[in-house]
Every structure is written in structure tokens, then in C-alpha cells.
Amino acid sequence: MTEPDGAAAAIERIYRAEYGRVVASLVRRFGDIDLAEDAAGEALLAAVERWPVDGVPPNPGGWLTTTATRRAIDRIRRESHRDAKHQAAHMIEDDTPHEPTGIVEDDRLRLIFTCCHPALAPEARVALTLKLLGGLTVAEIAQAFFVPETTMAQRLTRAKRKIADAHIPYRVPGPEDLTRRLGGVLAVVYLVFNEGYLASSGEAPIREELTGEAIRLGRVLRELLPEVPEVAGLLALMLLTEARRTTRVAAGELVPLHEQDRGGWDRGLIAEGHALVRECLAVGRPGQYQILAAVNAVHTDAPTAADTDWAQIATLYTQLQSLAPSPVVQLNRAVAVAELDGPEVALAEVDRLGLSTYHAWHATRADLLRRLGRSGEARAAYDAAIAATANEAERAYLSRRRGSLAP
Amino acid sequence: MTQYLLSVHHTPDDPILKMSPEEVQPYFDATGVFNDKLQAEDAWVFAGGLHAIESATTVDGTGAEVIVTDGPFAESKEWLGGFWVIEAPDLDAALAWAAEGSRACGAKVEVRPFQSE
Numbered sequence: 001m002t003e004p005d006g007a008a009a010a011i012e013r014i015y016r017a018e019y020g021r022v023v024a025s026l027v028r029r030f031g032d033i034d035l036a037e038d039a040a041g042e043a044l045l046a047a048v049e050r051w052p053v054d055g056v057p058p059n060p061g062g063w064l065t066t067t068a069t070r071r072a073i074d075r076i077r078r079e080s081h082r083d084a085k086h087q088a089a090h091m092i093e094d095d096t097p098h099e100p101t102g103i104v105e106d107d108r109l110r111l112i113f114t115c116c117h118p119a120l121a122p123e124a125r126v127a128l129t130l131k132l133l134g135g136l137t138v139a140e141i142a143q144a145f146f147v148p149e150t151t152m153a154q155r156l157t158r159a160k161r162k163i164a165d166a167h168i169p170y171r172v173p174g175p176e177d178l179t180r181r182l183g184g185v186l187a188v189v190y191l192v193f194n195e196g197y198l199a200s201s202g203e204a205p206i207r208e209e210l211t212g213e214a215i216r217l218g219r220v221l222r223e224l225l226p227e228v229p230e231v232a233g234l235l236a237l238m239l240l241t242e243a244r245r246t247t248r249v250a251a252g253e254l255v256p257l258h259e260q261d262r263g264g265w266d267r268g269l270i271a272e273g274h275a276l277v278r279e280c281l282a283v284g285r286p287g288q289y290q291i292l293a294a295v296n297a298v299h300t301d302a303p304t305a306a307d308t309d310w311a312q313i314a315t316l317y318t319q320l321q322s323l324a325p326s327p328v329v330q331l332n333r334a335v336a337v338a339e340l341d342g343p344e345v346a347l348a349e350v351d352r353l354g355l356s357t358y359h360a361w362h363a364t365r366a367d368l369l370r371r372l373g374r375s376g377e378a379r380a381a382y383d384a385a386i387a388a389t390a391n392e393a394e395r396a397y398l399s400r401r402r403g404s405l406a407p
Numbered sequence: 408m409t410q411y412l413l414s415v416h417h418t419p420d421d422p423i424l425k426m427s428p429e430e431v432q433p434y435f436d437a438t439g440v441f442n443d444k445l446q447a448e449d450a451w452v453f454a455g456g457l458h459a460i461e462s463a464t465t466v467d468g469t470g471a472e473v474i475v476t477d478g479p480f481a482e483s484k485e486w487l488g489g490f491w492v493i494e495a496p497d498l499d500a501a502l503a504w505a506a507e508g509s510r511a512c513g514a515k516v517e518v519r520p521f522q523s524e
Binding site (some may be wrong): 119166168169173 | 499501518
């Protein structure tokens with residue numbers, strides 16, 4: 001702690017990692033999200049003041065929670081004239097006894113179910129989760145979703161007011177609702193991940209922040225719900241996708257899977273993802289995230305693109321189609337069919353889907369037409385794909401492919 | 408405990424509005440069963456079904472003189488058909504009641520918390 005900048009950065013890192021725990025613990029205790037956030041902020045100021053002098057405490061998360069709790073109690077005392085009102089505005093008090101261990105984790109799980117409650121607008125669920133569990137600032141969340149900061153602040157304020165006014169509960173749903181409600185939580189985490197991943201050509205730092213945050217939330221859920229295979233499936237899916245991130249764009253241009261430098265893939269993340277895929281599939285309760293993770297495991301298992309087990313991938317997409325039918329799944333299956341049965345068979349399947357507003361549909365058609373030597377039609381399909389995507393790296397790639405077509 | 412307003416909203420194309428009295432009867436019966444259940448589980452505060460929207464009269468007492476007009480407050484494509492006021496520990500419990508009530512009466516139900524003071 002001799003270097004002031006290093007100290008500040010270390011405190012910032014610890015605070016960010018511990019923020020969700022601190023806020024969740026205080027929300028449980030005081031039933032007031034704003035109070036919890038303010039007190040966490042005050043605890044950070046105290047840490048910035050004390051830690052460079054006293055050193056970082058052995059349990060920084062516990063220190064931050066204790067300090068924030070004291071600050072919250074001070075504030076409640078100071079504002080005791082408001083107390084009656086305050087009590088009335090409280091969320092549901094939870095009177096289940098504190099467990100001797102693991103209650104802090106439990107608090108975060110409760111809070112994420114509150115943030116992802118179906119009575120909140122989907123965009124508010126994402127923003128609240130990033131704010132309360134991820135510790136991102138309003139400015140960061142606004143920037144990540146390309147909305148003005150005031151809009152994002154209003155969105156968060158409205159959501160927090162609804163949680164308080166409508167008494168959205170602060171608890172993990174009972175077994176009868178858990179699967180459905182957990183689906184909503186996983187969807188929010190995957191949305192955060194994709195928001196960071198799919199548009200990663202834009203403002204890179206914040207984008208990486210989002211994929212990193214989604215993976216961190218995925219790890220928290222995995223730690224809290226180790227027995228739910230879809231939770232492991234989602235984490236595996238994100239890890240196996242993230243493992244390829246640095247090879248996905250080169251010189252501002254999107255690099256498709258079969259052209260990526262496989263030596264640049266993150267072997268550590270791949271090994272972790274593969275282990276999770278094996279583990280969750282062994283449970284025998286397949287779900288969409290597990291199947292998508294398995295597809296990614298097949299890709300990342302192949303030493304070269306030519307070694308890809310396309311039959312396995314086609315089988316997995318067939319399974320996914322029966323579980324969660326969608327034309328996008330059929331489109332992905334058609335890509336595997338092209339490798340197995342040739343581009344002509346695949347093109348017939350793709351043309352049946354008619355996803356004319358989806359850039360990947362046009363891009364897939366373009367590639368199949370190119371392989372069939374139908375250059376004129378391929379050119380038109382590349383044009384349609386370029387017009388349908390706003391992602392600069394993808395446009396650059398598609399434009400180059402279009403330019404390399406035979407006349 | 409919080410009190411919630413569960414309001415039943417109708418639109419002109421609600422299938423239940425086009426049904427014969429015999430076809431509507433099961434919905435009345437189911438609503439009666441639902442009301443009994445609310446009372447048995449101490450969630451009941453008050454409830455009522457309203458006459459058709461044509462029976463409405465609007466009164467404006469905000470000015471110097473009271474103005475009485477035939478018809479609803481606003482010509483609208485949706486109107487209130489009836490409501491329940493219930494007491495529930497939290498929104499999840501209220502939403503579960505609303506789902507049951509909506510199924511019973513055959514219309515959409517809006518859930519809103521009452522201000523606590």
C-alpha cells in the first residue's frame with residue numbers, strides 16, 4: 001500500500017467485487033435499496049481513507065458490510081423523525097432465521113431474483129442487476145446500452161420505486177416457481193453477456209466490462225445453485241464463447257469461427273467450460289443453455305476447423321429445436337447441414353425460414369450461394385446482410401467477402 | 408400486509424362480452440368460488456362487479472359549479488368491469504391471486520398497490 005495509485009485501484013477492485021454482497025446484505029437487513037446503496041458508498045469512502053493507512057483488512061468484504069451497516073444505522077437514527085414513513089416504505093421484512101453459514105451468498109441470490117422480477121420491465125431488470133449486483137455506475141450502464149445517463153437514472157429510480165411501492169419480495173422463489181423465475185434470471189445474465197459480446201467492436205472497454213460482469217454473475221449463480229444444470233450450462237456457454245473473444249475481431253474485421261486463430265483461444269476458459277458441460281449433461285435434464293454450451297464445446301474441441309464434428313452439432317441443434325423451437329436454431333442447424341450434406345441441401349432449408357430481417361440469415365445464404373458458384377445472387381445476399389447489421393466489424397467482413405466473389 | 412387493487416378491465420372485443428347468458432354462467436360461478444376462497448384465506452377486503460359502462464355518470468366538482476354529464480369520464484376502448492381489494496403479504500402473492508381471479512372471471516386483471524398511509 002505504498003503506491004497511492006495502486007492502492008486506489010486495489011480498493012476500487014475490492015469494492016467492485018464486494019459491492020453485490022454488501023448491498024444485498026443491507027437490503028436484507030433494512031429492506032431499503034437506496035439506503036443500502038448510499039451506505040455502501042459511504043463505506044467505500046471510509047475504506048479509501050483508512051485502508052491506505054491501516055492496510056487492507058483480512059476480510060475486506062466483511063469490513064465493508066460492517067462499516068456500511070453502521071453508517072446505515074447512523075442514518076436511520078439521524079432521520080428518526082422520518083422513521084414511521086421509512087418503515088412503511090420498507091420492502092418485505094424477511095423473518096426467516098439467519099443461517100449460521102452462507103447467508104451472505106443467500107442475500108445476493110435473493111437480490112438477483114428481486115432485480116429480475118417479471119413485474120419489472122426487461123430493460124429495468126438488466127440495469128438493476130448491473131447496478132446492485134455488479135456495482136456498475138449509472139453512467140457506465142447508460143453508456144453500455146447507448147442511452148442518456150438521465151434516462152438510465154430514471155429507469156433505475158422507477159424500478160426501485162416499484163419494488164418498494166408494490167412490495168416486490170426479496171426472496172428466492174419457492175420450488176413451484178423456481179424454474180420459471182430462474183429462467184428469467186439466466187436470461188438477464190445472458191443478455192448482459194451478449195450485449196457485451198455481440199457489439200464488441202464498439203466501445204471496447206465497457207463492452208468487455210459487460211461480458212466480464214455477466215461471467216461473474218454466472219459464477220455467483222453457479223456457486224449458489226450448484227445442483228441446477230442450466231446454471232452450469234449458462235456459465236459454460238459464456239466461458240466457451242469468451243475463450244474465443246480475442247480472436248473474433250482482427251484489424252477491425254469480424255473473423256468467422258473457421259478462420260479464427262485457434263492458438264489464440266483461452267485454453268484455461270475452454271478447459272473450465274468443457275468440465276462444466278460434461279458435468280451438467282451428466283445430470284440428464286437438458287436445457288437450451290446446456291445444449292448451446294455443448295455446441296460450443298464441440299467447436300472448441302476441434303484442433304482445426306476441418307476437424308469439427310458437424311454431425312454432433314447438427315444433432316445438438318435438432319435437440320434444441322425440439323426443446324425451444326425457433327427459426328434461428330434451424331438456421332444454425334442448416335450451417336452444420338451444409339458441411340454434412342452440401343450447400344444445396346442447406347440452402348433449401350435456409351430459404352424455407354424466411355428470416356429476412358435477420359442479418360445472419362442473409363449472411364448464411366450469401367455464403368451458401370457463393371459456395372454454389374451463384375455469384376450474382378450471393379452478391380445481393382451480402383448486400384442485404386450488410387444493410388441488416390450495424391456492427392462495423394461484421395460489415396467489414398461481409399464487404400470483403402462480397403468483394404472476393406467471382407464476377 | 409399490503410392492500411392491492413385487482414381491477415378487471417374489458418375491451419369491446421373481449422370474448423366474454425359476446426357470450427350468451429348460459430355461456431357466461433360458468434364464469435360467474437368460478438368468480439363466486441374465487442370470492443369464497445379469498446374470504447376463507449383472509450385475503451378479502453372488498454369486491455364488486457359494476458353495471459355496464461353506459462350506466463356511468465361523470466361529476467365535475469372542481470369548478471365553481473358542479474357539472475353532471477351522462478357517460479364515462481373518458482370515451483375509451485377499455486373500461487372497468489369490476490374489482491377486488493385484497494390483502495397480501497407481497498406482490499408475488501397478489502399476482503397469484505390475480506392470475507386465479509383473471510381465469511375465474513374471463514378477463515384481464517390489473518394489480519396496483521394501495522398507498523399505505
